[in-house]
Amino acid sequence: MLKNLFMLIVAGFFLASCAATKTEQGGDTDAASASASSSSGGEITAGTQEDLIVNVGDRVFFEFDSSELTVDAQATLDAQAAWLMQYPDTNITVEGHADERGTREYNLALGDKRAFSVYSYLAQAGIDTNRMEYVSWGKERPEVIGSDETAYSQNRRGVTLVSN
Amino acid sequence: MFLSLNANAALEVTIAQGKVEPTPIAITQIFGADSDTARYGNTLRQIISNNLTNSGLFYTVNEDLYIQSDNLVEKVPRFEDWKLIKAQFLLSADVSKTDKGIRLRMRLYDVFNAKEIEKLQLTIPDENLIRRVGHTVSDIVYERITGETGYFDTRIVYVSEIGPLDQRVKRLAIMDQDGHIDSHQFLTDGKNMVLTPRFAPNKQLITYMEYKNNLPRVYIYNLKTGEREIVGDFPGMTFAPRFSPDSQSVVMSFSDPNNAANSEIYLMDLNTRSRSRLTNDSGIDTSPSFSPDGEKIVFNSDRGGSPQLFIMDKNGDNIKRISKGRGVYGNPVWSPRGDLIAFTKLTQGNFHIGVMDVNGNNERVIVRDFALESPAWSPNGRYLIFHRQKRSNLDGTGGEVTIHFIDITGYNERIIPTPRDGSDPAWSPLL
Numbered sequence: 001m002l003k004n005l006f007m008l009i010v011a012g013f014f015l016a017s018c019a020a021t022k023t024e025q026g027g028d029t030d031a032a033s034a035s036a037s038s039s040s041g042g043e044i045t046a047g048t049q050e051d052l053i054v055n056v057g058d059r060v061f062f063e064f065d066s067s068e069l070t071v072d073a074q075a076t077l078d079a080q081a082a083w084l085m086q087y088p089d090t091n092i093t094v095e096g097h098a099d100e101r102g103t104r105e106y107n108l109a110l111g112d113k114r115a116f117s118v119y120s121y122l123a124q125a126g127i128d129t130n131r132m133e134y135v136s137w138g139k140e141r142p143e144v145i146g147s148d149e150t151a152y153s154q155n156r157r158g159v160t161l162v163s164n
Numbered sequence: 165m166f167l168s169l170n171a172n173a174a175l176e177v178t179i180a181q182g183k184v185e186p187t188p189i190a191i192t193q194i195f196g197a198d199s200d201t202a203r204y205g206n207t208l209r210q211i212i213s214n215n216l217t218n219s220g221l222f223y224t225v226n227e228d229l230y231i232q233s234d235n236l237v238e239k240v241p242r243f244e245d246w247k248l249i250k251a252q253f254l255l256s257a258d259v260s261k262t263d264k265g266i267r268l269r270m271r272l273y274d275v276f277n278a279k280e281i282e283k284l285q286l287t288i289p290d291e292n293l294i295r296r297v298g299h300t301v302s303d304i305v306y307e308r309i310t311g312e313t314g315y316f317d318t319r320i321v322y323v324s325e326i327g328p329l330d331q332r333v334k335r336l337a338i339m340d341q342d343g344h345i346d347s348h349q350f351l352t353d354g355k356n357m358v359l360t361p362r363f364a365p366n367k368q369l370i371t372y373m374e375y376k377n378n379l380p381r382v383y384i385y386n387l388k389t390g391e392r393e394i395v396g397d398f399p400g401m402t403f404a405p406r407f408s409p410d411s412q413s414v415v416m417s418f419s420d421p422n423n424a425a426n427s428e429i430y431l432m433d434l435n436t437r438s439r440s441r442l443t444n445d446s447g448i449d450t451s452p453s454f455s456p457d458g459e460k461i462v463f464n465s466d467r468g469g470s471p472q473l474f475i476m477d478k479n480g481d482n483i484k485r486i487s488k489g490r491g492v493y494g495n496p497v498w499s500p501r502g503d504l505i506a507f508t509k510l511t512q513g514n515f516h517i518g519v520m521d522v523n524g525n526n527e528r529v530i531v532r533d534f535a536l537e538s539p540a541w542s543p544n545g546r547y548l549i550f551h552r553q554k555r556s557n558l559d560g561t562g563g564e565v566t567i568h569f570i571d572i573t574g575y576n577e578r579i580i581p582t583p584r585d586g587s588d589p590a591w592s593p594l595l
Contacts, residue, residue: 065466065470065492093378100535102471102492102494103451103464103471103494103495103508103537104359104360104537104538104588105360105403105404105417105450105464105494106448106450106451106464106466106494108359108373108380108401108403108404108417108427109403109417109419109427109448109450110448112401112419112425112427113419113424113425113426113427113448115425116421116424116425120424134425135378135379135380135401136380136401136419140332140334140357140359141330141331142329142330143330144558145328145329145330145556145557145558145559145560146556146557146558147534147535147555147556147557147562147563151558
């Protein structure tokens with residue numbers, strides 16, 4: 001340690017001189033928070049996120065620690081596939097999410113499997129994969145805040161977002 | 165329980181059920197002849213006293229009790245005076261300005277044996293290094309008296325959190341191990357979410373995961389240059405990175421779109437940028453952590469149905485499950501001493517942070533609460549840091565997350581202060 005200290009006297013303290021930003025926080029521009037925006041009333045434009053949410057259903061839910069699509073989820077995705085066929089210029093991103101009862105890293109993996117389950121179901125239903133992307137948010141972007149099963153069941157989800 | 169006795173230091177350690185009785189040490193005023201050096205002295209005394217006290221192995225005898233008030237750097241202490249107030253050890257120091265910078269002189273005395281056991285003189289070019297001098301002196305005292313390697317001259321990188329729980333802004337931040345606000349720096353601006361930073365053994369690099377353009381990928385942050393470089397730059401998510409002990413590779417999870425987005429563990433050579441796949445299973449494989457000799461990797465996998473801990477050779481051979489208890493395991497981290505693995509476990513509605521032998525035997529829980537995560541070892545393998553999160557409520561309240569320090573005996577837990585919420589702490593090696 002003394003040797004280390006001697007070396008730092010010679011070399012200077014690299015950590016002190018590192019190019020750390022000292023700015024105050026910037027806005028969080030992550031797009032995830034845009035999910036599930038509610039209808040603001042009035043006419044719904046066909047082929048939009050709002051249309052998907054109100055008339056089709058933009059999300060599916062998963063059982064605890066599972067990425068398998070339930071029967072309900074498959075029905076929702078069949079409807080999403082039909083809707084995407086109807087609006088062939090629409091591209092989507094599928095987000096996979098987990099509840100908070102797992103480690104951050106495990107939930108990232110689980111969220112990716114969930115997103116991919118949705119993505120590959122839609123692909124098998126005939127949606128061109130060039131129109132689709134998928135991403136895991138693990139447990140980082142809950143839909144419902146809360147530490148109970150009511151919140152968790154809403155947070156274990158795959159969400160389809162219109163990306164163009 | 166992990167204290168080795170150093171005969172020369174005449175340490176008397178009382179261990180009752182793993183709890184160590186703190187050793188009383190007196191720290192004189194750290195003398196300075198002018199206002200600057202007196203100020204440095206006050207800062208140094210505070211740093212040293214806080215460090216030693218926070219270790220749980222020492223307490224600083226109250227200054228008001230001191231009978232002798234002299235500078236004891238060049239003068240032999242009146243040991244009787246220090247015995248009277250039950251100081252077992254005595255530290256004295258002074259600070260002066262020289263043509264080379266700021267000079268500290270220190271003496272450490274064993275009061276009961278009435279002798280000097282350590283002396284030190286060091287010079288720093290400017291006051292920016294004062295905090296490091298304080299930490300270095302703390303390490304010397306700690307090492308001399310306990311016989312263990314110190315851990316004070318180290319830094320903690322973590323994720324600073326602010327904002328609503330469903331739109332959290334997360335930034336990389338770094339601070340001294342004591343969390344002192346003067347040492348605190350943000351490394352990223354919060355535009356992109358960042359997660360799970362880990363120090364390289366070479367002390368200069370941090371690997372972490374960042375959502376740049378909404379693509380979750382592993383990056384490396386260079387503390388010297390401030391540059392950020394992507395490591396896992398191919399289609400599919402890369403995450404859960406950790407350095408190999410030689411800092412030349414990163415082991416991480418890769419979720420390959422051509423493999424049904426199932427997470428496997430890969431090793432990425434940072435020089436050649438070649439990657440090799442270590443696991444091949446339909447379950448999730450993640451959270452890899454190297455043994456300190458670089459021969460083995462512990463990781464988290466749900467290949468048996470529920471998430472458990474496994475060990476494999478560095479090339480992926482000889483996979484063996486080690487976790488034996490009930491519950492869902494995660495976050496395994498190999499101790500720098502090589503003898504223990506820290507982990508989290510979710511069972512009966514609570515998270516637990518514990519340690520087990522590398523073969524999975526002798527599992528013991530260190531701390532239990534509703535939400536605990538991200539254990540990380542002190543470089544001397546005696547302490548863990550982790551984060552603790554409160555329950556959140558439907559109205560958006562709660563969910564506060566803080567960084568904690570604990571002795572692996574389960575004693576001496578304390579919060580490491582951060583200006584905002586903090587999670588995912590990782591400890592640097594001794595600098």
